Amino acid sequence: xxxxxxxxxxxxxxxxxxxxxxxxxxxxxxxxxxxxxxxxxxxxxxxxxxxxxxxxxxxxxxxxxxxxxxxxxxxxxxxxxxxxxxxxxxxxxxxxxxxxxxxxxxxxxxxxxxxxxxxxxxxxxxxxxxxxxxxxxxxxxxxxxxxxxxxxxxxxxxxxxxxxxxxxxxxxxxxxxxxxxxxxxxxxxxxxxxxxxxxxxxxxxxxxxxxxxxxxxxxxxxxxxxxxxxxxxxxxxxxxxxxxxxxxxxxxxxxxxxxxxxxxxxxxxxxxxxxxxxxxxxxxxxxxxxxxxxxxxxxxxxxxxxxxxxxxxxxxxxxxxxxxxxxxxxxxxxxxxxxxxxxxxxxxxxxxxxxxxxxxxxxxxxxxxxxxxxxxxxxxxxxxxxxxxxxxxxxxxxxxxxxxxxxxxxxxxxxxxxxxxxxxxxxxxxxxxxxxxxxxxxxxxxxxxxxxxxxxx
Amino acid sequence: xxxxxxxxxxxxxxxxxxxxxxxxxxxxxxxxxxxxxxxxxxxxxxxxxxxxxxxxxxxxxxxxxxxxxxxxxxxxxxxxxxxxxxxxxxxxxxxxxxxxxxxxxxxxxxxxxxxxxxxxxxx
Numbered sequence: 001x002x003x004x005x006x007x008x009x010x011x012x013x014x015x016x017x018x019x020x021x022x023x024x025x026x027x028x029x030x031x032x033x034x035x036x037x038x039x040x041x042x043x044x045x046x047x048x049x050x051x052x053x054x055x056x057x058x059x060x061x062x063x064x065x066x067x068x069x070x071x072x073x074x075x076x077x078x079x080x081x082x083x084x085x086x087x088x089x090x091x092x093x094x095x096x097x098x099x100x101x102x103x104x105x106x107x108x109x110x111x112x113x114x115x116x117x118x119x120x121x122x123x124x125x126x127x128x129x130x131x132x133x134x135x136x137x138x139x140x141x142x143x144x145x146x147x148x149x150x151x152x153x154x155x156x157x158x159x160x161x162x163x164x165x166x167x168x169x170x171x172x173x174x175x176x177x178x179x180x181x182x183x184x185x186x187x188x189x190x191x192x193x194x195x196x197x198x199x200x201x202x203x204x205x206x207x208x209x210x211x212x213x214x215x216x217x218x219x220x221x222x223x224x225x226x227x228x229x230x231x232x233x234x235x236x237x238x239x240x241x242x243x244x245x246x247x248x249x250x251x252x253x254x255x256x257x258x259x260x261x262x263x264x265x266x267x268x269x270x271x272x273x274x275x276x277x278x279x280x281x282x283x284x285x286x287x288x289x290x291x292x293x294x295x296x297x298x299x300x301x302x303x304x305x306x307x308x309x310x311x312x313x314x315x316x317x318x319x320x321x322x323x324x325x326x327x328x329x330x331x332x333x334x335x336x337x338x339x340x341x342x343x344x345x346x347x348x349x350x351x352x353x354x355x356x357x358x359x360x361x362x363x364x365x366x367x368x369x370x371x372x373x374x375x376x377x378x379x380x381x382x383x384x385x386x387x388x389x390x391x392x393x394x395x396x397x398x399x400x401x402x403x404x405x406x407x408x409x410x411x412x413x414x415x416x417x418x419x420x421x422x423x424x425x426x427x428x429x430x431x432x433x434x435x436x437x438x439x440x441x442x443x444x445x446x447x448x449x450x451x452x453x454x455x456x457x
Numbered sequence: 458x459x460x461x462x463x464x465x466x467x468x469x470x471x472x473x474x475x476x477x478x479x480x481x482x483x484x485x486x487x488x489x490x491x492x493x494x495x496x497x498x499x500x501x502x503x504x505x506x507x508x509x510x511x512x513x514x515x516x517x518x519x520x521x522x523x524x525x526x527x528x529x530x531x532x533x534x535x536x537x538x539x540x541x542x543x544x545x546x547x548x549x550x551x552x553x554x555x556x557x558x559x560x561x562x563x564x565x566x567x568x569x570x571x572x573x574x575x576x577x578x579x580x
Contacts, residue, residue: 051483073499077499080501
């Protein structure tokens with residue numbers, strides 16, 4: 001058993017006394033045994049040290065060097081004292097442990113029906129492999145530190161064997177070393193290979209925690225017992241069938257539905273798919289996956305729960321990524337559409353601006369033409385008025401009752417004729433120009449109010 | 458230098474004692490010498506083992522007083538503990554040797570002889 005605190009390193013302190021005697025004083029003070037035995041151990045180690053020193057002196061070392069080397073070769077003082085103490089204490093304590101083991105085995109035979117003596121003897125297992133008859137194969141339990149606290153996972157035990165022991169003894173002693181009791185399930189007792197544990201030997205050595213010791217034991221189980229498992233608690237170690245073991249470690253957990261599931265049918269498909277996927281890897285005989293409300297309730301072993309969590313996390317991630325991809329594409333499409341709309345509007349705006357500019361140019365051209373035609377029209381009208389006025393004046397002279405020179409009259413008539421011809425020509429021109437004037441004025445109005453008309457349309 | 462494991466150390470110590478009575482330091486020297494320095498049984502391993510052999514009746518013990526060369530004949534010398542293989546010890550040794558040979562034979566079945574051609578050589 002490992003001490004709570006490691007022993008401090010003790011070295012020989014320089015003194016006037018013989019250094020070997022000083023070291024032996026320190027070492028023997030650490031021995032846990034009766035005084036008489038302590039004296040014998042001290043004598044034996046003194047002989048060892050002095051014999052070694054003699055050899056080292058012959059080899060040419062100084063006395064100081066020889067003593068130093070000899071003591072150092074013995075190793076840590078506390079360590080050698082501990083080992084020698086254990087060797088002396090062990091037999092009596094071991095008998096106590098052995099008696100306990102025998103009683104435990106007997107109780108197991110009576111209380112649990114496990115491998116009674118008659119059953120064992122009737123099997124082909126040699127009698128000397130049985131724990132009750134083979135003290136030399138007994139595990140050495142260091143009980144000087146008291147019984148191990150079963151709830152302390154860091155507690156260790158030093159397993160020391162003189163030779164191979166049966167697996168049953170090994171498991172019993174592991175249980176006992178760590179403060180537990182070994183139990184065997186009724187199923188196991190009926191198993192045709194239930195005597196396997198007492199028929200096969202194994203070896204365990206060194207300092208181990210409880211879990212390390214159990215792992216070591218399980219590594220020694222043959223394939224014939226691989227369908228059996230060790231159930232552990234703070235009080236009991238129980239060898240049970242795989243089915244009992246699976247049932248005993250089942251845990252119920254409630255998982256929320258993923259956020260991407262919205263329909264009950266999706267939820268059913270989801271749970272069904274998970275069951276199918278888990279079934280590929282695990283035997284789901286003892287697993288239940290139920291839909292309750294918005295949750296999935298899973299009763300399964302921790303291993304299956306771990307796989308379930310892993311699987312759902314991966315699914316969530318993949319589906320979450322898919323949703324994110326869809327959203328990204330939608331966003332992209334929306335952005336592209338907005339961009340197209342913006343570009344269209346810009347293009348429209350430019351077109352409108354160009355159109356407006358063109359229209360303005362056209363308006364200005366029409367306006368210039370209009371101004372021009374109006375001037376021409378006014379001029380024509382003025383000419384017509386002048387002809388009319390002149391015609392009126394000549395006609396008034398001709399119609400005057402005052403005597404008129406016939407030559408003058410004739411000239412006036414000729415002038416009147418010319419004026420009439422000129423007036424007719426001008427009137428024709430005037431009409432054309434006027435028509436043109438109204439036409440252009442109409443165009444000008446159309447152009448100036450084109451925006452308004454378009455808006456009304 | 459190989460450190461002897463507990464399972465082997467018992468066989469080795471019993472074998473050394475089979476040659477005749479010996480004491481702790483001499484046993485450790487004998488092991489080192491016979492293994493040509495390959496094996497070393499530390500005192501912290503050897504003395505508990507000798508105690509166990511004694512407790513199990515595999516060896517018997519006796520004490521001898523040893524005086525250093527040139528020491529005062531009147532003064533008391535140091536005490537030396539001798540170990541002698543008992544009848545039970547001889548039987549245990551025979552059993553261990555038999556077991557060892559069986560194991561060795563089994564292991565040899567897995568290990569190719571050193572002069573056997575290697576796979577590369579046969580190819």
